[in-house]
Amino acid sequence: MWKTSAYRLNFSPRDGQSVEVHGNMSFYANSGQVQLYVDNMQPIGEGLLFQEFLNLKNKLETEGLFDPAHKRSFPALPKHIGIVTSASGAALQDILNTLNRRLPLVRVTIAPSQVQGSEAPASLSKSLEALNQIADLDLIILARGGGSIEDLWAFNDEKLARLIHTSRVPVITGVGHETDFTIADFVADLRAPTPTAAAELATPVMLNDLQLTLQTLRSGLLSAIEEQIATRSHQLELKNQDLRRLSPIQRVNNTIQTLDILRERLNRAMRQQLQRLNTHLGHLGNRLETLSPLAVLQRGFAIISDAQSGQLIRLADHSSADQAVQIRFVDGEIPARLNPSDQEKS
Amino acid sequence: MTETQPTSYEDAFKSLQEIISKLENGELALEEALKLYEDGKKLSDQCASLLEKAQLRVSTLGADENEDIQF
Numbered sequence: 001m002w003k004t005s006a007y008r009l010n011f012s013p014r015d016g017q018s019v020e021v022h023g024n025m026s027f028y029a030n031s032g033q034v035q036l037y038v039d040n041m042q043p044i045g046e047g048l049l050f051q052e053f054l055n056l057k058n059k060l061e062t063e064g065l066f067d068p069a070h071k072r073s074f075p076a077l078p079k080h081i082g083i084v085t086s087a088s089g090a091a092l093q094d095i096l097n098t099l100n101r102r103l104p105l106v107r108v109t110i111a112p113s114q115v116q117g118s119e120a121p122a123s124l125s126k127s128l129e130a131l132n133q134i135a136d137l138d139l140i141i142l143a144r145g146g147g148s149i150e151d152l153w154a155f156n157d158e159k160l161a162r163l164i165h166t167s168r169v170p171v172i173t174g175v176g177h178e179t180d181f182t183i184a185d186f187v188a189d190l191r192a193p194t195p196t197a198a199a200e201l202a203t204p205v206m207l208n209d210l211q212l213t214l215q216t217l218r219s220g221l222l223s224a225i226e227e228q229i230a231t232r233s234h235q236l237e238l239k240n241q242d243l244r245r246l247s248p249i250q251r252v253n254n255t256i257q258t259l260d261i262l263r264e265r266l267n268r269a270m271r272q273q274l275q276r277l278n279t280h281l282g283h284l285g286n287r288l289e290t291l292s293p294l295a296v297l298q299r300g301f302a303i304i305s306d307a308q309s310g311q312l313i314r315l316a317d318h319s320s321a322d323q324a325v326q327i328r329f330v331d332g333e334i335p336a337r338l339n340p341s342d343q344e345k346s
Numbered sequence: 347m348t349e350t351q352p353t354s355y356e357d358a359f360k361s362l363q364e365i366i367s368k369l370e371n372g373e374l375a376l377e378e379a380l381k382l383y384e385d386g387k388k389l390s391d392q393c394a395s396l397l398e399k400a401q402l403r404v405s406t407l408g409a410d411e412n413e414d415i416q417f
Contacts, residue, residue: 077356087406096402104400105355111407130407210355211397217362218390224369225383232376 001038011043014148018044049149053156056183060158065165071189072170076205078138080107082131082169084124087112091145091174091195098199102206109134115144120154125163132168139202140167142184143174143195155182164188174198297330304328307335355396362389 001023013019023038044050060066081099085091087110099106111127114120124142131140142164144152154160155175161183164171170189175182178193185191192198244250289295293303304313307324319325323338365386369379 079354079356096404100402104402105396106402108402108404109407110404127407207397207400210359211394214359214390214393214397217359217366218394220366221362221369221383221386221390224366225379225386228369228374228376228379228383 001041005039009041013041013043020044049153053183056156056158056161057186060161060183060187065161066186070165074170074172074190074202074204075138077103077210078106078202080109080134080137081202082134082137082140083108083110083143084113084127084131084140085110085143085195086115089115089145091143094145094194094196095141095143095174095199098196099203102200103203104207105210106203109137115154116147116151117154121157121160124154124157125160128160128163128167128171134169137169140169140171141174141195141198141202142171142188143198144176145195146177146180149180152176152180152182155184157183160184161187172198172202294330297328300330302327302329304336355393355400358389358393358396362386362393365389 019041020043021036021038022040023036026035026037027033028035064070083092083095085095092110096108099108109131111131113127114123128140128142131137142155144155152175155173164173164184164187172190172192173182173185173188174192174195174197175184176194181191190201192201297303304325304327305311306313307326310326313319313323313325319338321338325336325338326333327336365382368374369382369386374382
């Protein structure tokens, strides 16, 4: 093949690859050589491997192994994830990094497996079976990093395909790159384009989502208890109002008020009575004054009484000679003695 | 098993949801409501702490059975 033609090739041919070529042949009669001059070359689409692949795909499809009705759904929040892949591959690190970033709550069990070469299909099957023994496993990621179609060939194994189909635990495949499709992809419950994407599909709910949900729930808890307390406060306030309305204190207060009014009336009535009596007394005093004998003394009369007995001597006839008397004037009293001779004369 | 507190995030979260439903709908005695709230508070703290401290726990089949590799 000439260099100029080789430049135009859109792939790099490898040892053992089946290709279709175009060119011309030359025979050298002298040396007995045959030369094949290739001016164009392309991989054979319908190569042996590909034909095998298609045959198996058709067979399994006919058997119903790819039936969408058989595909199972995955838990939104897996607790335990199994991984079948190479222990040393970048795919495993990609998956673990992705899981740790998205949902570090999860438990991971790795079933290390060969993912390339003649031992690989049996190794993959064994790992898959081993993971199916774990009771609480939520899902299995079956993965391998990118490679040539030959590298990924183990994932086109018929026995593996049937194991995936009968797997108790649902399986996500993440094999090779976006453009690679294997039998395992078709039969799996879910096909992811890459190992990282498989880890993403396995964890639809992320830690952030959980934190947000939890935050909402915490607010919910708080408002629930606040509501509980608010309802009671309100009920209590209503009862308090009832209590105040029905309280005997109110009745006592009413009674006290009535009592005050009565007392006020009593006082007023009493004052009026006293005033009336006082006025009456004044009148009596005046009348008494006018009747008083002292008023007579005022006018210049005097009262003569017996000094011994204090008896008034109203009539001359009642007096005796030499009688000791008291004479009362308006301004005081003086003792006196009646003249005996005067009495004789009269 | 004397363990009464759920230990997995899912269990704690579920219990928390149940408690809130009860608090929201139930005719509860105050004491009961407060007890539920306390329990709910503990559960939500537990959930938050589980999320905060969460670390991928990785073990490998065929490796030492009891050795859980901390990621």
